[in-house]
Amino acid sequence: MHKYHTLTVASVVSETSDSLRIALNVPENLREVFVFKSGQHLPIQLSIDGKLVRRTYSISSVPGETPLIFGIRVQPGGKFSEFLQSNLKIGDHLEAMPPVGRFHAVPDPQKAKVRIAFAAGSGITPILSIMRTMLENEPESRFVLFYGNRMQSTTMFIEDLQALKNRFPGRLQLYFLFSQEDQELEIFSGRLDKLKVTQLYKAFCKKMIPDEVYICGPGTMLNGVKQALVSENVDESLFLIERYGALVNRKTQQLIPKAPANKKGSLVEVIMDGHKKSFEMAADGPDNLVDAAAVEGIVLPFSCRGGVCATCRTYVRSGEARMATNHGLEPWEVEKGFVLACQARPVSSKLTIDYDET
Ligand code: FES
Incomplete structure (x- = not known):
């Protein structure tokens, strides 16, 4: 269960100029090991210059579908992502551990739920899987997505989202925000910060009673979204949150005092x-x-x-x-x-x- 397994690259394409979409074939004998819930992520390891490097990437395909698809943002200077962008090709092998993570959702076809999601940048990767799973498996449920990016050309999975909108026009509301491109309506310009989320929620969600709220992005965005929703009386117990980026923040690290070691070991x-x-x-x-x-x-x-x-x-x-x-x-x-x-x-x-x- 907690081992890395070898999977073969089925395809690797540029999703945007700074991101990739990678598909991995899971062999028949590992299908059960790689069963996942929508929203979970895949730990992957690679040997780069003789050193093992590990990262986790959220799966964007839906449970039961093969190959497994995930998207990665190529970070300038990012050892792992730049290596994949320059070297990865069809037929290569990647070492992957079975999917893990608590940021997941399981559909119930009997339920009619209202779900609202906020994603920034590559934070869309688990949300896309959750959205599709819910829309395809809960015929009475609705989904609202607010998705923030710098500009349209750097927006990951934009075509998949538009295709979903075409399939489920009455049950999916999609709102794109861009921080470096002016929009016709001012409300769609800028970042998903506290003020913007408050405006968006008042404009598009005020008549809704959400059953679940998904938030995925960097720490600053998560805090802004949470604060805005709480001040709009959305119950915090409905939030499911996934953070990415800023892995070690010394200030937040100090929130939990460093554990004293047992002196004798x-x-x-x-x-x-x-x-x-x-x-x-x-x-x-x-x-x-x-x-x-x-x-x-x-x-x-x-x-x-x-x-x-x-x-x-x-x-x-x-x-x-x-x-x-x-x-x-x-x-x-x-x-x-x-x-x-x-x-x-x-x-x-x-x-x-x-x-x-x-
Ligand atoms: S390895 Fe990621 S939380 Fe410990």
């Missing part, structure tokens, strides 16, 4: 895929479980290492561990005993973490 037991392994974590060694396990030759799942993607999510079965930062877990998960292993260190002399607990 700790014995860490790992349960994964039904097997047990253990290692000693020294007090003066690496400050998180992922790195400490690697020193002992034990590979734990991880991707961003920044406390964001939750690829490293694990359950503390016994003992105590504390995280340095957390952008990837919901309060209920922390309360239940889940931690991000890339951010956590033991504070008890013995710790058991269980990757099989979901």
